[in-house]
Amino acid sequence: MPHSRRPRIAMLWEQFAPYHIDRIEAAAARLANRADIVGIEVATASETYDWPPSGAVRGAEKRTLFPQMTYEAVGAWRRFRAQLRTAWGCRLVMIGIGYNRPDVLLLGWVLRLTGHRVVMMSDSKYDDRQRSVWTELGKSLLLRCFNAALVAGHRQEAYFRFLGFGARPILQGYDTISAERIRAEAAVPQSDPVRFEDRPFLFVGRFVPKKNLPTLLDAYASYVASAGDQARRLRMVGSGELEGQLRQRCAELGIADRVDFTGFLNSREIAVEMRGALALLLISTEEQWGLVVNEAVALGLPVILSSTVGAYDLLVRNLLNGVVVETDSTAGVAAAMAHVAADEARWQHLSQASQDRAWYGDADRFADAVEQLLDDRTQA
Numbered sequence: 001m002p003h004s005r006r007p008r009i010a011m012l013w014e015q016f017a018p019y020h021i022d023r024i025e026a027a028a029a030r031l032a033n034r035a036d037i038v039g040i041e042v043a044t045a046s047e048t049y050d051w052p053p054s055g056a057v058r059g060a061e062k063r064t065l066f067p068q069m070t071y072e073a074v075g076a077w078r079r080f081r082a083q084l085r086t087a088w089g090c091r092l093v094m095i096g097i098g099y100n101r102p103d104v105l106l107l108g109w110v111l112r113l114t115g116h117r118v119v120m121m122s123d124s125k126y127d128d129r130q131r132s133v134w135t136e137l138g139k140s141l142l143l144r145c146f147n148a149a150l151v152a153g154h155r156q157e158a159y160f161r162f163l164g165f166g167a168r169p170i171l172q173g174y175d176t177i178s179a180e181r182i183r184a185e186a187a188v189p190q191s192d193p194v195r196f197e198d199r200p201f202l203f204v205g206r207f208v209p210k211k212n213l214p215t216l217l218d219a220y221a222s223y224v225a226s227a228g229d230q231a232r233r234l235r236m237v238g239s240g241e242l243e244g245q246l247r248q249r250c251a252e253l254g255i256a257d258r259v260d261f262t263g264f265l266n267s268r269e270i271a272v273e274m275r276g277a278l279a280l281l282l283i284s285t286e287e288q289w290g291l292v293v294n295e296a297v298a299l300g301l302p303v304i305l306s307s308t309v310g311a312y313d314l315l316v317r318n319l320l321n322g323v324v325v326e327t328d329s330t331a332g333v334a335a336a337m338a339h340v341a342a343d344e345a346r347w348q349h350l351s352q353a354s355q356d357r358a359w360y361g362d363a364d365r366f367a368d369a370v371e372q373l374l375d376d377r378t379q380a
Contacts, residue, residue, distance in 0.1 A: 016054035028059030173365035199278035207240030219333035294361030
């Protein structure tokens with residue numbers, strides 16, 4: 001395998017969102033004059049996410065393999081050939097595409113067998129779904145092509161140890177964003193003009209079943225019934241297949257006049273929403289991580305979330321900077337809303353504690369991990 005005098009590191013994802021660029025730029029800044037970073041996005045768009053086309057990446061080379069196409073429109077064999085060709089010659093190849101894609105596993109094995117170091121980037125954890133022992137055993141064999149794993153948090157690390165990584169390095173810091181970027185986009189002023197009494201609850205995400213949004217609306221209706229005229233509004237930021245059902249549910253619950261559906265918003269618009277919100281709500285039944293939590297804590301926003309959300313492990317401490325709830329307890333979620341909304345001094349304490357945890361979700365941790373992976377002493 002050819003090597004340049006300065007090592008090259010490839011970072012591969014399906015498509016780039018702002019937080020992918022955050023990570024690439026953080027690694028490029030950390031390793032300036034020590035390594036060359038190649039950020040590779042397979043396609044400009046996908047059928048899953050409405051992210052706008054990505055822009056330039058500071059300090060790194062950016063490669064879009066199939067411009068103006070969706071990821072799903074490109075066949076697996078075409079993806080494999082383009083990915084292999086672009087990553088060839090890089091000392092370290094970091095793959096952030098799910099290992100359920102056959103071209104990704106083939107890419108991993110070909111690179112490993114030709115002397116490259118291959119790192120899986122993942123936020124999967126054991127409790128994401130019902131697991132089969134035999135399926136997990138087969139998966140552990142297929143994943144032997146990876147020299148190391150860069151994962152999101154504690155539960156992800158435990159899962160990859162279960163999958164047989166053993167002595168292979170497992171580092172944390174994958175699901176991170178640039179707190180500096182989020183704060184700049186929110187343009188947080190020295191004196192926040194939004195009064196405590198006017199701050200609404202906020203949901204940000206896709207309107208899909210795993211987000212548990214019917215339960216969220218039921219809980220909000222219960223909170224409104226209890227709080228009366230003092231009840232905060234609820235802003236639903238996002239779009240998806242369930243939007244019609246959710247609007248209908250609001251009407252049935254009598255809360256349609258209190259719930260705002262904003263549609264899809266870009267990163268800057270979401271940051272502004274968070275700047276003026278009371279708390280972020282994320283009570284998903286399945287959530288590998290939940291990067292919206294990183295954004296919230298970067299802006300000092302308290303979080304009400306379920307323990308199934310992976311970000312809970314590092315970014316939220318119950319009753320310190322948020323409230324942890326059960327996914328099927330409308331009463332518990334409603335009580336959490338009332339707890340956060342009732343007292344401004346309490347909210348200020350929650351807000352400050354959230355901001356204090358922002359480093360755990362910052363892209364500097366991703367750069368830390370890449371720096372360690374480049375070190376020959378982490379090889380396996």
